[in-house]
Amino acid sequence: MSVETAVQPAKKVRTIPFYRLLVKNPHDPIAAFEEVGRIVKGELVRLNMGPFKPFLVTYPDHVQHVLRLNQPNYVREGMFWDPIKPMIGDGILSDGPNWAESRRLLQPLFTAKYVDSLTDEMSRIISEQIDSRIRPGEPFDIAKKTAEIVQTIVVRLFFGDKISKEDIARLIPAYETGVTATAPRIVLPFVPQSIPLPGDRAFRNCVKTIDEVIYPRIHAARAELDESKNVVSAICRARRDDIGPEGDRRIRDDVVGMHGASTETSATALTWMWVALHAYPHVAERVYAEIDEVVGAGPVQPSHLPDLRYTEMFLHELLRLYPSGWILPRLAKETDVIDGVTIPAGSTVVLSPYLTHRLEEFWERPLEFDPERFAPGKEHGRHRWAYIPFGGGPHQCLGKYLFFIEAKLLLAGILSRYRPILHAKGEVKKRFASSLRPDKGLQMTLVERTRA
Numbered sequence: 001m002s003v004e005t006a007v008q009p010a011k012k013v014r015t016i017p018f019y020r021l022l023v024k025n026p027h028d029p030i031a032a033f034e035e036v037g038r039i040v041k042g043e044l045v046r047l048n049m050g051p052f053k054p055f056l057v058t059y060p061d062h063v064q065h066v067l068r069l070n071q072p073n074y075v076r077e078g079m080f081w082d083p084i085k086p087m088i089g090d091g092i093l094s095d096g097p098n099w100a101e102s103r104r105l106l107q108p109l110f111t112a113k114y115v116d117s118l119t120d121e122m123s124r125i126i127s128e129q130i131d132s133r134i135r136p137g138e139p140f141d142i143a144k145k146t147a148e149i150v151q152t153i154v155v156r157l158f159f160g161d162k163i164s165k166e167d168i169a170r171l172i173p174a175y176e177t178g179v180t181a182t183a184p185r186i187v188l189p190f191v192p193q194s195i196p197l198p199g200d201r202a203f204r205n206c207v208k209t210i211d212e213v214i215y216p217r218i219h220a221a222r223a224e225l226d227e228s229k230n231v232v233s234a235i236c237r238a239r240r241d242d243i244g245p246e247g248d249r250r251i252r253d254d255v256v257g258m259h260g261a262s263t264e265t266s267a268t269a270l271t272w273m274w275v276a277l278h279a280y281p282h283v284a285e286r287v288y289a290e291i292d293e294v295v296g297a298g299p300v301q302p303s304h305l306p307d308l309r310y311t312e313m314f315l316h317e318l319l320r321l322y323p324s325g326w327i328l329p330r331l332a333k334e335t336d337v338i339d340g341v342t343i344p345a346g347s348t349v350v351l352s353p354y355l356t357h358r359l360e361e362f363w364e365r366p367l368e369f370d371p372e373r374f375a376p377g378k379e380h381g382r383h384r385w386a387y388i389p390f391g392g393g394p395h396q397c398l399g400k401y402l403f404f405i406e407a408k409l410l411l412a413g414i415l416s417r418y419r420p421i422l423h424a425k426g427e428v429k430k431r432f433a434s435s436l437r438p439d440k441g442l443q444m445t446l447v448e449r450t451r452a
């Protein structure tokens with residue numbers, strides 16, 4: 001298959017009756033989506049979802065076309081993005097000039113050098129979180145606990161010590177509910193905003209709470225304008241000339257947008273991490289052995305991280321089979337042609353790292369969990385656009401480096417002291433939501449490890 005950027009004579013596009021597959025798998029929509037992947041094998045098709053027929057783009061050349069080659073034509077607007085707009089605003093998670101300006105201002109906060117300068121602080125926060133939140137021997141809901149830990153890390157990195165406990169206690173549940181409350185609109189993207197759906201009111205309340213907490217923090221950080229390393233202070237310094245309510249709003253949109261982008265994705269990935277360790281014991285043994293060798297009885301230090309090589313390969317493979325951002329929707333502004341298929345202006349185009357990462361043409365034994373695929377040097381034999389857990393092109397994830405540091409600190413911090421026991425029978429199902437969450441209520445116990 002090849003990619004054309006100019007408008008070419010049209011090729012007939014196949015339509016897959018997705019609604020029928022959904023009816024066949026009423027309790028597991030992700031399984032229905034996986035079935036689509038097996039049927040189309042990378043072909044560019046339309047999904048028939050009744051009144052809504054998005055294009056499904058999974059073949060790496062086509063992904064490259066949308067995310068890189070003709071990227072300005074494919075914007076983050078439309079049915080999937082509109083419902084969350086009141087929360088994420090018009091900054092780093094949007095498109096156009098505001099996004100470009102935000103990206104330019106925020107990029108320096110995510111360079112390896114800048115993130116490395118935060119590692120000591122992150123390591124301290126993570127150790128504190130492990131000590132205060134883990135009760136060995138007591139089962140807990142892993143998705144919930146992981147989200148609490150990740151949210152706390154992010155809030156502390158974003159606000160430093162300048163946010164009160166009361167505000168943290170309001171902010172974290174507001175973000176959490178804000179993300180989940182829009183799920184019905186993601187499942188039913190064709191329902192107009194004017195028709196109320198469950199979750200709408202909860203969503204509006206969350207946005208109100210977030211604003212009530214964040215705006216005063218922005219005003220205070222602008223008044224102080226000190227050299228603190230936290231993200232909010234750094235953004236306020238970068239926008240010091242952007243005064244007035246509009247300037248405040250731009251800062252708010254970037255803070256909230258980044259918060260949303262960083263917590264949900266990381267928390268979901270880190271929850272799947274425990275599922276993968278449980279499901280693939282031979283892989284778990286190698287991760288445990290590496291952490292024992294590098295970190296010993298702990299505590300984990302930032303200097304240990306570069307030596308956790310197998311753990312890093314494990315995390316890459318985790319994001320291949322469980323990419324938190326499992327669908328990336330776009331709206332085509334102008335009519336375009338991809339590989340002979342006409343994409344009319346106004347169409348919704350859905351990319352799916354989840355399906356691209358399962359294409360047999362690019363991945364040998366795609367359903368097998370094998371971190372060796374990510375051994376150093378292996379990336380040379382792979383299509384650059386066959387592995388896209390962090391997206392690609394101008395919107396490529398800003399937090400990739402930060403995620404690997406956070407994940408290794410957390411995993412090594414826990415495994416140097418405990419062994420996980422997941423209480424799951426059979427395969428853990430995936431939930432249909434904006435990110436690839438595991439089934440609700442998954443329990444785990446951490447037991448104190450015995451050392452020889």
Ligand code: HEM
Nearest residue numbers: 261262265266269324325389390391395396397398399403
């Ligand atoms: C497992 C962890 C993560 C995954 C899987 C992930 C995935 C992604 C993906 C797929 C995109 C592209 C979205 C699109 O094209 O529409 C993205 C964008 C983004 N991510 Fe991440 N992300 C992760 C962690 C983080 C963290 C820790 C941060 C920040 C602290 C972060 C900040 C961002 C931002 C700001 C963007 C928007 C970039 C732009 O549009 O210019 N992410 N992420």
